[in-house]
Amino acid sequence: MLTIKDLHARVGEKEILKGINLNVKEGEIHAIMGPNGSGKSTLSSVLAGRDTFEVTSGEVVLDGKNLLELSPEERSWAGVFLGFQYPIEIPGVSNVNFMKSAVNEHRKQKGLEPLSSAQFLKLMREKMAIVGMDSSFSSRGVNVGFSGGEKKRNEIFQMAMLEPRLAILDETDSGLDVDALRIVATGVNNLKRPDNAFIVITHYQRLLDYIVPDVVHILYKGKIIKTAGKELALEVEQRGYDWLING
């Protein structure tokens, strides 16, 4: 479903991704772990189409489409969703207007009529329930005045609304207490289907107690240095990264 081949990317003169190779199949959850500065967030930004990073070589193909040729919105329509590590606050744009625009753009791309207000609000209520968000959030500005946990829930809620084929969650666990972590993980597990896939980027094993990955990758200095099953995450938790880096 997703194939990344020899992906190189840089910011200015500094090369951050130095040849990433990754294959993700339908129904899989991949975890990408690694120490700070290894390039985890750069990879997620490059996949979502952030233009602060320059892709110098390689390819990223999702369902036969070359993602690197697409704008961020076209990638979203193609089924890519990035859960931001630091969700952006947009004062003055309400959550409801934001999601209505997004959902209806997705429908437009599929040749579907926009949802009526009633249909949309019903959908929004259903999806907010998945992440335990209070309905009062819908009229508030996007992420404005939200706590860290509320922002992350809002990311999962948006994911539920857009039903992406490939969701990339960039350190969704950072800044979450155990309760919020459980809610976010339950949201992800509810949305997991045989025809979609997740890439979960995380610093710690903790999240992977709740979201069980099929494959774990260790990213270090812009390259994947080890790939194994879920037991690799536990090993990292116990032994740290040094044995991988020096081994």
Place this chain on the structure above:
Amino acid sequence: MGELNYIYAPESPLTEQFRCRVPMKGTRQLFLVNGGVQGTTAPLNISLGEGQVMEDILQVISVRTEGAPLEISYRNTLHFGKGSQARILLCSHTFTLDKFKTEEDVDITLEDDAVVDVVVMQNEHNEAVHNARFNIKVGAGASIKVSFLTLHGGSIENKIQVNIDGERGNVDLSGLYLVDGNQFVSNVVEMRHNVADCTSSQLFKGVLDNESSARFSGIIYVKQDAQRIDAYQANHNLLLSDKARIHTEPQLEIYADDVKCSHGATIGRLDENELFYLRSRGIPMKEAKILQQMAFAYSVLEKISNSELRERMENLVEKRLRGEFSNCKECSKNCC
């Protein structure tokens, strides 16, 4: 009863043409045709007596029509007696592309404890020149809120002088100006605190595109012995092109020592992080930018207390930002 009788004046065939097909609920409309009240040449003169409460919103629609003199000047007078209450919507429109020049004086006086809410909507055309001078006097315990929505015009200048002459007077001014092409908008505010224990607030925001330009100049003046004043002033601008120009001059002139006055001005561009966030959810760049601009405009629009009027204004602003001619779909002349 004050001089409100002519609100009930019969429609002339001319004004009938311009009537909104579906006026807002609870709104009374009055037309000012080329500076004269419908069917007359008299300027607008509204006076509310002591304690008089105008339930309906009074919408004064000022239109410039074909064949009328290109340059006109007139003075509108709005007088609100002690404890009276009113809501006024002043709209100015042009219906032909003649190079109109309008010199307008608007005198607004609030006696003690009057409460008045005014929305000024300026929606003219690229060649229209409109110089308006608002002269506002506020008595003790009186409160006025004025929102200036400058949506379209060749050159529109609002000179707003406010004298707060009675204690506990309260003034809330806000403005939103949207300029593109070669348009120019100027708002010059002089907020004069002449007595103690009063409050004032100014929030003016502008979106500038292409080679347009705008000016904001605001002064908060606090007279000697006018203590315990709380005054605020802000001007924020969003530049969408490299060639748009904004000149902003926030100023304070304070002769009392126990006051709280603050002012600030910003000039910026659309936030790239917000834009990427919106696009990453599938909102196309153009739409995302409109959302950002609407968000920018929101803090001014939310000051309009009547929800139906606010929605209409939001609609007009959105259409304007989309580059469509601003008009309500309900209107027969597609004007207001």
